[in-house]
Amino acid sequence: MTTVPDKVAEGVGSWLQRSMPLVALMLLVLLFSLLSPRFLSIDNLANIAVQSSHIGLIAIGMTLVIATGGIDLSVGSVLALSICVAGLAMAPADAGGAGLSHVTGWCIGLATGALAGAVNGWLISGLGLSPFIATLGMMSIARGVANVLTDGMPVEDLPEAALALGSSSIAGMPWSVLLWAGIATLGGLVLGWTRLGRYACAMGSNEEALRLSGVRIGPWKTALYVLSGLLSAAAGLIFLGRVSNAQPSAGVGFELDAIAAVVIGGASLMGGRGSMSGTVVGVVLMGVLRNGLVLMDVSAFWQQLVIGVVVVVAVLLDRWRSA
Amino acid sequence: MTTAPDVVLSVRGLKKAFGAVQALSGVDLEVRAGEVLVLLGENGAGKSTLLKTLSGMHVPDEGEILVRGRSLPFGQPGACEAAGIVTIYQEFNLVRDLSVAENLFLGREPHRLGLVDHRRMRVEAGRMLARVGLDLDPARSVRSLGVAQAQLVEIAKALFRLERSGGGVLTLDEPTAALADHEIAVLHALIRDLKAQGQALIYISHRMPELRAIGDRVTVLRDGASVASGLLADIADDVLIRAMVGRDVATLYPRREVAPGAPVLEVEDLQAPGFGPVSLAVRQGEIVGVAGLMGSGRTRLLRLLYGDARPARGRVRVAGEPLRAVTGPAGAVAAGMGLVPEDRKNKGLALGMAVRDNLAMATLERHASWGLLDRGSLARTAKELVTRLRIRCRDISQAVGRLSGGNQQKVVLGRWLARSGPVLLLDEPTRGVDVGARAEIYQLLAELAAQGKAIVVVSSDLPEVLGIADRILVMREGRPAGWLEGVARTQEAVMRLATGQEETT
Known part of the structure; x- marks a missing residue:
């Protein structure tokens, strides 16, 4: 017999299991606010949000791709390529650019990211390469193209307007954070409430069953990689505004941060399972961890170690959670 | 005691x-x-x-x-x-890329000077394989074996463990x-x-x-x-x-009054390397059974019909409309076909996803407006199907992998009921399904036929084919060996055609 308190305990237990990333985040916030008086200040929290926003955007696309059982290793390089192309489009002619308006430049950057994603999608669903291999190739190709285009030098002298997405605010809210919040909401809608999102999970769970149900896999899967490329480019435009020049070496290692955030958020790398709110929590958790460690004067080397441990522990906890 | x-x-x-x-x-x-x-x-x-x-x-x-x-x-x-206590489960526990010998000794490899003694392993493996009457090279990879051989290797492995324990129970x-x-x-x-x-x-x-x-x-x-x-x-x-x-299960196979209508599924001269030519027509309200030995081309026929394999020649028409092979299963589904595949775990179901999602897998576009899915209508449809098919599940959000084999199969069937296309293809629809659920599936097929659907059932279960099909196509070595209708439908007749003991009927 189960009694009422039993059921309540069971309910609380299952809620705790489902919301474990969120609970971990809250504990971490509590810990840092006790250890450092500066942690809970508005400025610092805004700082965390701004610094997480570009990884936040990349992780949204990554969640969709990982739900299919795939992976996109090229996001960091695609980010670099997109901002270099956008930078060259927007930079004044005397600095070697095309002198186009900032909106045109942004669109060109986004198109570049989408194109790289389309190539990924074609390699994977057209030529049948594994996502790991295809995007590993693109990781190198996009980086190479970015270096060739810029001769390995940062694109400087960008117009002030070109940096707006990463540097300015509206009504006190940074554009980057607003964009992240808006696109994450859209991403959640796509994952849970559209055919694209449901097909993504179904591909990750059993692609053959989906194909035999009469769904053309290729176009849908390609669309997901296009989205991932597009979001990497969007993240790039934010990143561009923050560092104020377009470096071909930007975004190295971003793919690992994004993948870690998605996994902390409860997605399975085997596919079929992913949660957009979980991913957002994962990104924030990593941001809080970095920020808190900095406030406590922990060296960057130790930060790397701690983040690695967190990723491993998150996956172990998740295995316990889904067992 | x-x-x-x-x-x-x-x-x-x-x-x-x-x-x-x-x-x-x-x-x-x-x-x-x-x-x-x-x-x-x-x-x-x-x-x-x-x-x-x-x-x-x-x-x-x-x-x-x-x-x-x-x-x-x-x-x-x-x-x-x-x-x-040694158990051999339905899903084999063999490592497909290792050799037969390595599988037999997995975790118990004979050693010599700290290295695996491959020679002794091979000799011992040969002895163990001989015990189950299997004559094959123990160095072959398990991947290269057929299901039956892999099964015997599993049994050899189990016997080896029993031997070490001094005998017990083999399950x-x-x-x-x-x-x-x-x-x-x-x-x-x-x-x-x-x-x-x-x-x-x-x-x-x-x-x-x-x-x-x-x-x-x-x-x-x-x-x-x-x-x-x-x-x-x-x-x-x-x-x-x-x-x-x-x-009481009164009768496993439902009684049916058959009054077939116009042909819905028409196949002309379907050919592929080592297959065909096959021509057939399935009419409204008719259940056609396809029998034959393993490897006789039964499953291949369905795959060719469904666009899952490309025919070299021949035409498939659904309700008079020709089907283009290049469009694959998506084209076949659009034309009104549905397939219940043989291997429901690997090809039929997304096991980790909800009953609701699996039921809607072929009809998701019907629940979308302005790009967004209507979750209310998805849930309503799923609940209707669960009630209609008597799918036993906790609720429609339960993962389909948690259901029993019979209920899983009903979910695959339900997916096509939701689409209500005119042609339904089924490959071994009751494999691993218990008696109660089988009776329900047969009853459902009878109802669907009565509603005018054209149904093709491939099965290696002879009583099943005889029990539900109006006409039976027997395949042998990729070719139609003959048709059986009415009183001519007997187990003996099917077996004679399937094994080629009788060239002409």
Whole structure:
């Protein structure tokens, strides 16, 4: 017999299991606010949000791709390529650019990211390469193209307007954070409430069953990689505004941060399972961890170690959670 | 309580609950040396839980397990194997990329000077394979073996473990589900051989004639409890079925009035390398059965019809409209076909996803407005189908992998009911499905035919083909060997055509 308190305990237990990333985040916030008086200040929290926003955007696309059982290793390089192309489009002619308006430049950057994603999608669903291999190739190709285009030098002298997405605010809210919040909401809608999102999970769970149900896999899967490329480019435009020049070496290692955030958020790398709110929590958790460690004067080397441990522990906890 | 001297395994009052679900509610059984105990029960009756408890993967709440009178420690897989409880599950536990010899000795490789002694391993492996009557090179990779051979390798591996433990109980969980008739004969000969050597066995299967051929005693499980036991020869089939289902199953195959209408599915000269030409027409309201031995081209026929394989020549038309092969399954579905594939776990279902999502897999676009899915209408449709097909699930958000085989199969069928296309193709629709659910599936097919659908059923279960099909196409070596209709539909006639004993009818 189960009694009422039993059921309540069971309910609380299952809620705790489902919301474990969120609970971990809250504990971490509590810990840092006790250890450092500066942690809970508005400025610092805004700082965390701004610094997480570009990884936040990349992780949204990554969640969709990982739900299919795939992976996109090229996001960091695609980010670099997109901002270099956008930078060259927007930079004044005397600095070697095309002198186009900032909106045109942004669109060109986004198109570049989408194109790289389309190539990924074609390699994977057209030529049948594994996502790991295809995007590993693109990781190198996009980086190479970015270096060739810029001769390995940062694109400087960008117009002030070109940096707006990463540097300015509206009504006190940074554009980057607003964009992240808006696109994450859209991403959640796509994952849970559209055919694209449901097909993504179904591909990750059993692609053959989906194909035999009469769904053309290729176009849908390609669309997901296009989205991932597009979001990497969007993240790039934010990143561009923050560092104020377009470096071909930007975004190295971003793919690992994004993948870690998605996994902390409860997605399975085997596919079929992913949660957009979980991913957002994962990104924030990593941001809080970095920020808190900095406030406590922990060296960057130790930060790397701690983040690695967190990723491993998150996956172990998740295995316990889904067992 | 005393036990007969030849009782090898005895289980008494075994109980096990998972949360609120009582998976085992009192199981008693005995297995004797040199005998096969047949374990019968519908899916969900507790067979899997019982097997897992016996092999130490679950800890029971109550009861005891005695092996040769000594009680078995609970929840220790190693100790259970050492005591001689070895189980061969439906899903093989072989590493496909390793050789046969390496698989046989996995974890117990013979050593010499710290290195694996490959020579001794191969010689020993040869001896073990000979015991199961398998003549193949132990260096071959398991990947290169057929299902039947892989099965025999599993048995050889199990016998090796039994040998090391000094003999115990060998359990076979639906060993013939994927075997052709002549392979079943080989397996049964091996089991008789083992019996003669005094081996005690537990045998699980849904196929009644097979159980009669091989079993000595029977224990029937229902709702987690053993409800009947005895010598198999003393108990009639209908008594067993009643014990299993808990009610009378009046007739497995529904009575149908057939009045076929216009042809819906038309196939002309369908050819592929080593296949065809096949021509056929399936009319509205008709169920066409496709029989034949394994490898005779039955499944290939369905794949070619469905656009899952490209024909070299030939035409397929659905309701008069020609189907273009390049469009693949998506084109076939758009034209009004639906396929219930043979391998429902790998090709039919997204096991980790909800019942609702699996039911909607072929109709998602109908629930979208302005790009967004209408979750309310998705849930309504899913609930209707669950009620209509009597799918037993906790709710529509339960993962489909948690359901029993019969209920999983109903979900695949439900997906096509939701689309309500005019043509339904089914490949081995009742494999691994218990008697109760089978009767329901047959009833459903009869209803669909009565509504005017054209249905093609491929099956290696002869009584099933004879029971539900109006006409039977028998395939042999990729070619149609003949059609059987009306009173000509007998098991003997099908087998004669399938084996080529009779060229012309």
